[in-house]
């Protein structure tokens with residue numbers, strides 16, 4: 001299962017809610033965890049494997065050493081509803097499996113309220129903070145067709161313009177299987 005890269009239109013569509021009768025959902029969740037671990041990510045959203053459905057997998061535990069709120073946080077989020085709460089904006093570097101080789105500072109309020117369904121369609125809700133909240137916000141953006149590079153400042157965006165163009169045009173190397181934008185046919 002390849003990771004779809006920057007420039008692919010599937011990453012720019014708004015994803016649709018998942019119904020309870022969605023076929024083989026648990027297998028899809030398991031496959032997405034596999035892809036995420038193979039590419040050493042801490043989160044993956046369904047559009048990144050070419051499916052415009054509202055499904056996210058997260059395992060934040062690798063970030064727990066410096067972010068205690070990430071400890072043992074492995075979860076599948078189905079049809080998440082996210083509200084950003086009050087708080088000071090925090091700027092931290094983010095990367096994305098769909099934008100290989102780059103990491104850029106992104107400013108977000110790291111305090112959210114999240115409602116979601118797990119893979120058994122049990123409902124959960126929770127307030128989250130810190131890096132865990134950032135991961136959730138980054139992945140939630142994918143469901144809306146938003147990439148973190150849309151949220152960086154205009155000067156940084158100019159600075160990485162060429163690199164983004166290279167990814168979109170199929171000129172990048174990656175340690176995990178990828179799928180380029182369709183007009184490059186790779």
Ligand code: NI
Pocket residue numbers: 095096097098138139142
């Ligand atoms: Ni991403």
